[in-house]
Amino acid sequence: xxxxxxxxxxxxxxxxxxxxxxxxxxxxxxxxxxxxxxxxxxxxxxxxxxxxxxxxxxxxxxxxxxxxxxxxxxxxxxxxxxxxxxxxxxxxxxxxxxxxxxxxxxxxxxxxxxxxxxxxxxxxxxxxxxxxxxxxxxxxxxxxxxxxxxxxxxxxxxxxxxxxxxxxxxxxxxxxxxxx
Amino acid sequence: xxxxxxxxxxxxxxxxxxxxxxxxxxxxxxxxxxxxxxxxxxxxxxxxxxxxxxxxxxxxxxxxxxxxxxxxxxxxxxxxxxxxxxxxxxxxxxxxxxxxxxxxxxxxxxxxxxxxxxxxxxxxxxxxxxxxxxxxxxxxxxxxxxxxxxxxxxxxxxxxxxxxxxxxxxxxxxxx
Numbered sequence: 001x002x003x004x005x006x007x008x009x010x011x012x013x014x015x016x017x018x019x020x021x022x023x024x025x026x027x028x029x030x031x032x033x034x035x036x037x038x039x040x041x042x043x044x045x046x047x048x049x050x051x052x053x054x055x056x057x058x059x060x061x062x063x064x065x066x067x068x069x070x071x072x073x074x075x076x077x078x079x080x081x082x083x084x085x086x087x088x089x090x091x092x093x094x095x096x097x098x099x100x101x102x103x104x105x106x107x108x109x110x111x112x113x114x115x116x117x118x119x120x121x122x123x124x125x126x127x128x129x130x131x132x133x134x135x136x137x138x139x140x141x142x143x144x145x146x147x148x149x150x151x152x153x154x155x156x157x158x159x160x161x162x163x164x165x166x167x168x169x170x171x172x173x174x175x176x177x178x179x180x
Numbered sequence: 181x182x183x184x185x186x187x188x189x190x191x192x193x194x195x196x197x198x199x200x201x202x203x204x205x206x207x208x209x210x211x212x213x214x215x216x217x218x219x220x221x222x223x224x225x226x227x228x229x230x231x232x233x234x235x236x237x238x239x240x241x242x243x244x245x246x247x248x249x250x251x252x253x254x255x256x257x258x259x260x261x262x263x264x265x266x267x268x269x270x271x272x273x274x275x276x277x278x279x280x281x282x283x284x285x286x287x288x289x290x291x292x293x294x295x296x297x298x299x300x301x302x303x304x305x306x307x308x309x310x311x312x313x314x315x316x317x318x319x320x321x322x323x324x325x326x327x328x329x330x331x332x333x334x335x336x337x338x339x340x341x342x343x344x345x346x347x348x349x350x351x352x353x354x355x356x
Contacts, residue, residue: 030250032252033247033290033293035291036287036288036289036290036292037289037292104261128264129261129264133264133289135289136290136291138247138248138261138290141262
């Protein structure tokens with residue numbers, strides 16, 4: 001009868017739902033914390049540059065264009081992983097990349113750029129990490145896409161992969177560049 | 181620098197292909213475990229001029245999650261970022277602001293994730309009400325099950341007229 005069949009169907013359904021819930025949960029990465037800054041104005045800064053302490057880099061200098069802000073440090077191993085990708089992107093000249101050098105030392109940072117190559121138009125030197133906190137940085141590397149109005153549109157936590165670059169970041173950059 | 185281990189751990193726990201932690205990543209996890217098992221508060225001692233502020237600061241740090249060592253509170257974590265964030269919280273509380281304002285400072289930058297007690301709002305409705313819904317559902321299920329059993333029981337005990345006369349005959353026979 002239908003009722004006796006229901007007796008098996010209902011627990012089975014509940015079990016299937018539970019499995020689906022746990023399967024989704026297993027796939028989520030708890031280290032990827034969604035940023036509350038998406039869609040909000042990029043936090044302002046004015047910092048000395050890595051290349052020369054007397055030169056400054058401020059957010060105001062960057063306004064009016066779509067750009068990437070890549071948070072990096074010479075002590076960060078994963079940064080080396082994504083570095084060739086950034087170099088290649090800089091060579092392609094699609095979008096300017098600026099660096100935020102996070103809790104580093106100037107000499108080691110300079111040496112690091114000399115050794116691995118410098119994809120950045122300029123890198124701001126955030127020695128005490130205060131600007132990092134303003135941007136909600138909790139690890140390195142992180143990469144932000146900022147639009148012409150100075151709004152943060154995307155945040156990549158952890159190294160950029162070729163897939164993320166081609167499927168997410170570059171399409172978004174093109175779309176933002178076309179927008180008024 | 182001062183805490184090379186901290187720093188390399190800060191993001192990401194080094195991962196090999198397919199997200200399997202590599203040896204150094206594993207080491208990071210073990211370190212997290214060691215820090216956890218050492219139940220001493222890892223933080224520096226902070227003195228406030230006002231005991232109210234002291235109490236606010238200490239209570240708040242226990243309710244805030246460290247983003248690097250995610251199962252530790254800001255009070256417990258030895259991570260570099262946790263130290264920086266404690267500094268920020270210290271500054272805010274010292275300037276006379278409330279715990280809510282200090283928590284909001286972190287929420288504005290890192291999201292609700294930093295709060296061990298997430299606020300009740302659209303996206304967390306199920307989180308907060310889920311356990312009560314499940315409990316309520318369980319009670320409804322129990323009640324219906326009990327009712328069904330009771331109904332079946334009374335149906336079984338109801339005898340037809342024919343059965344009743346037979347029963348009486350049997351009783352009569354034994355009573356003689």
